[in-house]
Amino acid sequence: MSIFKQYTIVLLIFLSIFFAIFLIVSQNRLKEEQNVFDSFKHQSNTLVSLKEKWESNKKYKNIFARLKAISKPKKETLKGKIYILDFANVTQINLEQIMKILFNSNFNIKALNVKKNNNKISLHVEVKL
Amino acid sequence: MSFFNSEKKPIYFITKEFKEKLFEKSDLVLSPEFYWAKKTTLNLRYAYEASKMAASVFDGILPAGTFKFKVFKLDKNEFIFIAYDIQSIIKELEIMGIDMHLVEKIYTAQSEFMDKDIALRINGKYAIASSGGVITYVPLKFLNSSIEMNVDDVLEQKKLSTNYIYSKSFQNININSKESNLILWLLTILVLMLFLNVLQTQKERSFLVEQKNSLVEKYNLPKTTFQIKSLQDELSRIDLQQNKLKEAIIYIGKFGLSEKEFFSSLSYKKTNLKFSVKLDSTEKEQKFKKYITKKYKILKTGRFKRDYMVEVQL
Numbered sequence: 350m351s352i353f354k355q356y357t358i359v360l361l362i363f364l365s366i367f368f369a370i371f372l373i374v375s376q377n378r379l380k381e382e383q384n385v386f387d388s389f390k391h392q393s394n395t396l397v398s399l400k401e402k403w404e405s406n407k408k409y410k411n412i413f414a415r416l417k418a419i420s421k422p423k424k425e426t427l428k429g430k431i432y433i434l435d436f437a438n439v440t441q442i443n444l445e446q447i448m449k450i451l452f453n454s455n456f457n458i459k460a461l462n463v464k465k466n467n468n469k470i471s472l473h474v475e476v477k478l
Numbered sequence: 479m480s481f482f483n484s485e486k487k488p489i490y491f492i493t494k495e496f497k498e499k500l501f502e503k504s505d506l507v508l509s510p511e512f513y514w515a516k517k518t519t520l521n522l523r524y525a526y527e528a529s530k531m532a533a534s535v536f537d538g539i540l541p542a543g544t545f546k547f548k549v550f551k552l553d554k555n556e557f558i559f560i561a562y563d564i565q566s567i568i569k570e571l572e573i574m575g576i577d578m579h580l581v582e583k584i585y586t587a588q589s590e591f592m593d594k595d596i597a598l599r600i601n602g603k604y605a606i607a608s609s610g611g612v613i614t615y616v617p618l619k620f621l622n623s624s625i626e627m628n629v630d631d632v633l634e635q636k637k638l639s640t641n642y643i644y645s646k647s648f649q650n651i652n653i654n655s656k657e658s659n660l661i662l663w664l665l666t667i668l669v670l671m672l673f674l675n676v677l678q679t680q681k682e683r684s685f686l687v688e689q690k691n692s693l694v695e696k697y698n699l700p701k702t703t704f705q706i707k708s709l710q711d712e713l714s715r716i717d718l719q720q721n722k723l724k725e726a727i728i729y730i731g732k733f734g735l736s737e738k739e740f741f742s743s744l745s746y747k748k749t750n751l752k753f754s755v756k757l758d759s760t761e762k763e764q765k766f767k768k769y770i771t772k773k774y775k776i777l778k779t780g781r782f783k784r785d786y787m788v789e790v791q792l
Contacts, residue, residue, distance in 0.1 A: 354658050355645075361665035368672035375679040379686075385703070386686050390693065392706045397697045399713035452724045457716050461723075461746040 402455045409478060412454045419446050431459060436472040444470050451476075487582065489633045492571070493600060493615070500580040505638060507585045509606060510615040512570070513562040513643075514540060515588055517612050520557055525549045528557045535559045548641065550592055552611040560588050564644055582646050587613045589641035591632075597621055598629040605629075719749065722792040726751050726774065733769050742785050749792050750777065754785040 409432075416422075416434065420443045424435040439447065444463065451458065451474065462473035488504040490496070494511050518535055522528050532547030536559065543563040550558045564584075572578055587606055591598070597607035605618050605625055618625065693699060700706050723746060730741075736758060745752040757763050763786045770776060774790040781787065 354662065358658070358661060358665060361662070361669055364669045365665060365672060368669060368676055372672055372676050372679065375676055375683070379679050379683050382683060382686050386690055389690060389703055389706070392703065392710060393693055393697065393699055396699065396706055396710045396713065399710060399717060400697075403713050403716050448727075452727075455720070457720060458723060458746065461744065463741075463744040465740065465742045 403457055412450060412456075415450055416447055419443050419450075430478045432476045432478055434472075434474050434476075437469070439470045439472050441470065444472060447472065489636070489638065491587075491600065491629045491633060492574075492576075493604065494570075494574070495601075496574055496576075499575060500577050503580050503582050505583045505585065505642075506571075506576075506581055507587055507590050507633065507638075508567065508643075509587055509600070510613055512567050513560050513586055513588070515558060515560045515612050515614075517552065517556065517558050517610060519555050521555060522557070525551045525557065528559070532559050532561070536561045546643070548586075548589070548643065550589065550641075552592070556611070558588060558592065558611055560586055562586070562643055568644070581644075583638075583642040584644035585638055585642050587615075589639050590636065596627065597625045598627050598632055599625040600629050719792065723751070726790070726792055729773055730770070733766060750789055751792055752778075752787070752789040754782065754787040756784055757786050 413432070413434075420436050420439050422434045423437040424433075426433040436447070451461075457477040458474065459477050460473070460475040462471075464471045488500075488502065490498070490500070490504055490506050491509065492506050492512070493509040514536060516535055516539070518528075520528055520531065522531075526549075528551075529547065529549045532549060533545075536545070536547070540561055543566055545561045545563050548560050548562075550560075552558050567584070568578060571581070591606065591608065591613050592611060595608050597605050599605045599618065600615075603618055605616055605621060606613055606629060607616055607621060608614075694701055700709060727744070730753065735741075735755075739755065739757050739762070741753060741755045743752075743754045755766065757766060766786065767776070767779065767788070770788055770790060774792070776788060777791055778789040779787065
């Protein structure tokens, strides 16, 4: 066997070992990265659904319009990201309708206050937008 | 006759009259007595092309044996061929008393002194001399001029070439050309396959990064898992709190009230739910309290006029 062939074989063996080690290391890293990505994807999916549920501002206008259609609020205020609605003289039926909408709309209710005084019901609700 | 090169390994010039013993790992340079050399003019450019014709160059000259060849380009179209039977050489060296376990590499005088157009004295009787590029082993008396330089002195300073004809490292590799070509091909395929696999793996890693970036971009997500976890915890807390509020109102609303009984107020802030209810009797109040305690921790109870007030923690 010629010297050239001997050196070539030695070089190829060296390259084989080098690439084999590099491949093993790369595949291990890929496995780790795949696990990290799967976890990231899972967390992202959960986060996306939670964001959709609790941070979707698009739905608010429509829902507030529905609430206002049931009973005209005495006062409505926007303090930073908190939207405050004050109703006075709400009937029992209207109160139930308003509460149903509030609880089915995934609003982040920061404060809720209902008072019944001589058949007059007042409602104060603070929603974080 | 031992000398040290830069790595302090002794180099011995070997003639058939060599009588010394080796005591440490050494390299040997063979005198022309051990191989055949022939200078030929061929219309070829490279030595590797000429090497294909080596067997025919020595056709009818060599005795029976397993010969190997080496080719050195001397000048344009001029090549020097050498033929050697390494097994015979090893046998001969062993007969001469050389311990082959201590021999690292064997070179020929042709490969090591080809460039020197000079004569070198070996001992009192013989010398090696270049005859048109071919290194020959000649009696001193055949040479006209007196030779000052000794082969050992030259070897002391010399760095040997890579044109060895024997290496201890490759001693056990006894394979023919077809087998060595097969090994070369297999190794080349193996290296290529490994390289392609490495590329594929790197591509998959890049794809993961791309997928992650596209997810981040599409849903406007924070870039790190830590930030995602923090935001997710915050939203989960809201989700849990709002569900608790709904459940609490539904649960409290399910308590059986008579026609005259009713809730007069309800107040929710942070994690506390406070409500007051008008109830007919103290027994009913106790019943109501028991009902609430089943599911919630009561923080405070009290009475305002006829209203029974309860504050619970969600």
